[in-house]
Every structure is written in C-alpha cells, then in structure tokens.
Amino acid sequence: MTAPIAPTVTDTAALAGYLIGLGDDALVLSHRLAEWITRAPQLEEDIALANISLDLLGQARTLLAHAGEVEGRGRSEDDLAYLRSERELRNLQIVEIGNGDFAVTIARQLIFSAYQYELYAALLGSADERLAALAAKAVKEVAYHRDHAIAWTLRLGDGTALSHGRMQAALEATWPYVEEIFDPSDIADQLAALPGIAVDPATLRPAWTQCVRPVLTEATLTEPQPNRRSRGGRRGLHTEYLGHLLAEMQSLHRAHPGVSW
Amino acid sequence: MNTLTAAATSLDRLRAAAGAVCDPEIPVLTLDDLGIVRDVRWGEHDLAGIVLVELTPTYTGCPATEVIAGDVEAALRAAGAPAVRVRIVLSPAWTTDWITDDGRRKLREYGIAPPGVGHPAGAVGLILSVRCPRCGSGRTREVSRFGSTPCQSHWTCRDCLEPFDSFKAI
Numbered sequence: 001m002t003a004p005i006a007p008t009v010t011d012t013a014a015l016a017g018y019l020i021g022l023g024d025d026a027l028v029l030s031h032r033l034a035e036w037i038t039r040a041p042q043l044e045e046d047i048a049l050a051n052i053s054l055d056l057l058g059q060a061r062t063l064l065a066h067a068g069e070v071e072g073r074g075r076s077e078d079d080l081a082y083l084r085s086e087r088e089l090r091n092l093q094i095v096e097i098g099n100g101d102f103a104v105t106i107a108r109q110l111i112f113s114a115y116q117y118e119l120y121a122a123l124l125g126s127a128d129e130r131l132a133a134l135a136a137k138a139v140k141e142v143a144y145h146r147d148h149a150i151a152w153t154l155r156l157g158d159g160t161a162l163s164h165g166r167m168q169a170a171l172e173a174t175w176p177y178v179e180e181i182f183d184p185s186d187i188a189d190q191l192a193a194l195p196g197i198a199v200d201p202a203t204l205r206p207a208w209t210q211c212v213r214p215v216l217t218e219a220t221l222t223e224p225q226p227n228r229r230s231r232g233g234r235r236g237l238h239t240e241y242l243g244h245l246l247a248e249m250q251s252l253h254r255a256h257p258g259v260s261w
Numbered sequence: 262m263n264t265l266t267a268a269a270t271s272l273d274r275l276r277a278a279a280g281a282v283c284d285p286e287i288p289v290l291t292l293d294d295l296g297i298v299r300d301v302r303w304g305e306h307d308l309a310g311i312v313l314v315e316l317t318p319t320y321t322g323c324p325a326t327e328v329i330a331g332d333v334e335a336a337l338r339a340a341g342a343p344a345v346r347v348r349i350v351l352s353p354a355w356t357t358d359w360i361t362d363d364g365r366r367k368l369r370e371y372g373i374a375p376p377g378v379g380h381p382a383g384a385v386g387l388i389l390s391v392r393c394p395r396c397g398s399g400r401t402r403e404v405s406r407f408g409s410t411p412c413q414s415h416w417t418c419r420d421c422l423e424p425f426d427s428f429k430a431i
Contacts, residue, residue, distance in 0.1 A: 044405035044415060051407035058322025062351070133352030137321050140354065140431040148406050 014193035015128065016071035017090070020080065021187065021234055022119075023063030024091035027081055028242070029112065030056035031249050032099055041102050048148060052109070055141040062134045078260075082253035086236075086243045093230040094177035096242040103156055103163075103170035109149035111174055114211045115181050117142045118204040127196040150215050157219025168221055175224040179231075182208070186234035271341070275312055276301045278340035285328045286410045289371040292329065295319070296359030299350055301337075312342040317355045320411040357412075357430045369394045374416065374427035391427045393418035403427075 033053035040046040065077040094112060099105050120142055123135035156167040182205045184191055191200050216223050231237070253259060279301050280293030292298050299315035314333055318326040330347040337345045357376035360368075365375035374391045393401050398420035406429075408415040413426040 044407070047409070047415070048405055048407035051411055054322040054324070054411055055320060056322070058318075058320060062321055129352070133350075133354070134321070136354040137318075137351045140356075141320060144406060144429070144431075151406075 011193050012070055012072065014190045015197065016067045018187065018190045018194060018198045019063050019067035019070065019131070021090040021190075023060050023067055023080070024089050025095050025112075025116075026056040026063060027060035028089070028091045028245065029095040029108075030054075030060055031245055032095065033105075035099055036105065045102075049105075052145050052148065055138075055145070059134065059138050059141075062130075066130050066134075078253065082250045086238055086246055088236060089238065089242065089246070090234050090236060091238075091242075092177070092181055093233040093239055094174065094181065096233075096239060096245060097174075097177065098241050100170065100173060101166060103166040104173055106149055106152045106156065107167070107170035107174040108177075109145065110153050110212065110215065111178055111181070113142055113145040113149050114208050115201075115204060117146050117211075118207045119199060119201070122199040122204060126199070131197065146211070153215055153221070154219045157216070157221040164220065167219070171216070171221060172224045172226070176226040176228050177230045178226075179229040180233060183231065186232065272301065272303065275337055275340055275342055278336045279314055279333050282329065282332045282336050284325065285332065286325050287368070287371070287373065289367045290360075290364055292316075292333070294361050294364030294367060296361065296364075297329075297355060298333075304346070308346070311344040311346050312337055314345060314347045315350045316347060317350055319355055321351070323411050325410070355431075357428060360428070368428060372425055373413065374425060376428040376430040391416055393421060393423070394425055395423050396421040 030053045033049045033056070036049040037046055037053075040049055060081070061077050064080045068075040068077060068080055094108060097108070117139065120135040120139035123131055124139065126132040126135065153167065156163040158164070159167075182201045184200050184202050187198075187201075191198050213223065230239075276298075279298050280291060282292050284290045284292065284295060297317050297319065299317050301312065301314050303309070304311040304313050314337070316326070316330060316333065326349060330349070333347055334345045360376065368375045372394050374394045377391075390399055391401050391403075392399055393416075396418060398418055400419040401416050402419060403414060404417050404424070405415040408426045412429055412431075414429050415424065416427050417424045
C-alpha cells in the first residue's frame with residue numbers, strides 16, 4: 001500500500017496554470033459576446049448572446065477563483081481578470097478575435113462550444129473535485145450554446161445565397177484558429193503534472209469533428225482547408241485584438257483599484 | 262423540552278425560513294419550490310453559533326444567486342439566527358427535476374411553462390413542444406432558446422398568439 005502523495009509545489013503551479021487557461025477562454029469570449037448587446041440582428045439574439053456571455057462569465061469566475069486559491073498568492077478572481085496584462089493571459093486566440101459580422105460570431109460559437117462541450121464532458125471525471133463540479137454544471141449550459149450555434153449555422157448556411165456566402169466566408173475566417181484549440185504542446189508540462197485532473201485537448205478532436213462535420217454538410221457548407229494557423233495563446237502570445245479588449249474590460253478597475261459593485 | 266430537541270426545532274424553523282425566501286426574478290417561486298437550498302445546519306467548533314447554509318445556483322453565472330444569498334441571510338436573522346454564513350456549492354449540479362410539483366403548478370399559473378422532466382444527455386437536444394401556460398394549446402413555437410433570465414426560453418402560442426416564457430429543462 002502506498003500513502004497518497006501530497007501535491008507538490010509544481011502540481012499547484014500546474015493546476016493554477018491549467019485553470020487560468022480555461023478561465024481566460026471563458027472570460028474573453030464572455031466579453032466578446034457581450035459586445036453584441038444592442039447590436040445583434042434581432043432582439044432575441046441580443047438576449048441569447050447576452051445569456052451565453054453570462055454563462056461563460058459564471059464559468060470564468062469559478063475557474064479563476066479556484067485558480068487563485070490553488071496558486072496561494074492571494075490573488076482573487078478580480079485580480080486575475082482585471083490586473084493581468086495581455087501577455088499574462090492564457091486564452092486561445094479564437095476567443096479574442098474580433099466579432100466580425102454575425103456569421104463570424106456564429107462560426108466561432110460553433111467551433112468553440114462544440115469543443116467546450118467535449119472538454120467539460122471529459123472533465124466530469126477530473127480528480128479535482130471543484131473542477132469536476134464546475135464541469136457538471138457547465139456542460140449543461142454549453143449544450144444550449146452548441147444547439148444555438150448549430151441552429152444558426154444551418155439557417156445561414158442553407159439559407160439565401162447571401163447568407164450562405166457570408167457563412168462560408170465566416171468559416172474561412174475562423175478555421176485558422178481551430179488547430180490551436182487541440183494542440184497540447186503549450187500545456188504539455190501541465191498535462192504531465194496533472195494526470196487524472198487535466199484533459200489533453202487532442203483527445204477531444206474526434207468527438208468535435210463528429211459533431212461539427214455533419215452540421216456543415218447539412219448546412220451545405222464546405223469545411224475550409226486553411227493554409228495558416230494560430231498558435232501560442234496558451235503561452236501568452238496573442239493577436240492585436242486582445243489588447244483593445246482588455247483596455248475596455250479593465251479600464252474601470254484600473255482607474256479605481258479595488259472597486260466593487 | 263431538552264436542549265437537543267430545542268436545537269432541532271429551531272433548525273427546522275430556520276430551514277423553513279430559508280426555504281420560504283422568494284426567488285427575486287420569479288417571485289412566485291420559493292427556494293424550496295426551486296430546490297436550491299442544499300443544507301441548513303449549525304456550525305461546530307470555531308463556527309459554533311453560526312448557521313451554515315448551502316445554496317446551489319441554477320446557472321453558474323446567474324446574477325440572482327448573490328441576491329438570493331443576501332435574502333436568505335436576512336430571513337434567517339429575522340427568524341432568530343445569531344449569525345449566518347452562506348456558501349454556494351456547485352456539486353451535484355442543480356437540475357430542473359428538483360423543482361417541486363407545487364413549484365411547477367405555480368409557474369404555470371404565473372404564465373411560465375414548467376420544464377419537461379430530464380434532458381437527453383449527450384445528444385443534440387430536441388426542441389420538444391411546450392404547452393402554452395395561458396390556453397393549454399400544444400401548438401407553440403420557440404422564438405429563442407434564451408429568454409429573460411438564464412433559466413428560461415422564449416416561446417409564442419400559435420392558438421392564443423400570446424408570447425410566454427418557458428423554464429428550460431437542464
């Protein structure tokens with residue numbers, strides 16, 4: 001019989017880092033979707049995107065608060081959200097790129113919610129209890145996000161010539177960010193340090209493809225074959241979009257340190 | 262009455278007080294109707310004399326959660342609790358199956374279609390027809406999967422033509 005091994009300092013750092021990556025994805029996408037409020041093509045979509053944004057914000061708060069506690073440096077969820085600069089954020093690049101037109105936002109929602117659904121479904125079995133508890137809650141929320149994205153992809157793709165063209169263009173614009181989602185190389189150290197806790201994103205790829213590909217076919221859309229790909233979000237490399245997003249998101253907190261409402 | 266019975270009685274009273282708090286966004290429902298009060302108990306050791314409450318959010322980002330926590334604290338203090346500490350717990354995840362039959366009836370009377378039971382796990386959810394809470398017609402149409410609060414979707418009735426909210430099954 002071996003005694004349970006107490007978590008080492010490295011494990012704590014790895015776990016905090018892993019949680020921050022997932023939390024930053026939810027935080028940044030939440031902010032992007034909130035930008036649609038008052039600008040969506042229909043009132044119902046204002047409400048839908050705001051609801052999805054709110055779900056993601058709730059997930060981000062849980063993940064970042066947990067990360068702050070694991071890390072043990074006294075950083076709160078607010079400190080992590082509002083007081084880190086661009087290079088300190090660990091989100092995937094797909095969540096930070098500009099909203100584009102409504103089709104681009106829907107394409108991103110399709111790609112990301114299909115991934116996030118598989119991620120949370122896999123994290124249900126995580127040995128980290130708080131992470132597993134969040135996953136159990138969030139997977140139900142994300143099922144709705146994914147349904148929403150699928151319904152719009154079908155409607156736009158298999159709609160008019162104009163909506164089809166714009167949906168196809170949206171896929172071309174967002175597909176270069178797909179590879180990065182499933183690339184484990186930037187978090188290899190975390191995955192090695194957190195067996196049974198973290199999920200290797202590469203293992204989620206087959207289920208993601210199984211979800212997304214039939215939707216594109218039914219929507220009469222063609223899966224793009226991009227000749228470029230994004231990389232590096234998980235180690236703090238970002239597109240020019242993120243700095244502008246953070247400037248808006250963090251300005252109040254930075255102008256009034258410690259403000260709460 | 263011995264002290265143990267007295268403590269049990271007062272705990273029952275405190276549980277009832279917490280469960281009777283109304284949801285701030287759907288005020289016809291109490292927290293007991295929603296099934297979101299997980300536990301009410303006396304703290305022990307260094308938490309002796311403090312009433313510990315565990316609540317579960319309907320959605321992780323639901324802004325009502327913090328309001329509810331404040332309302333519960335106020336209700337318990339009014340019911341005689343010397344000090345209250347509310348904790349939000351996520352696991353096991355809340356499901357609409359926990360809404361009581363009485364809660365479902367109140368929702369219908371309030372004009373909100375109650376949730377169906379269960380949700381097809383894993384599969385892409387089917388949009389099942391929802392009965393109009395006003396005229397009872399099954400000829401309804403989903404306008405948007407997302408409604409006025411995180412837990413509702415927006416529908417309209419083809420027969421009485423009234424729009425209505427429906428509680429999403431999760």
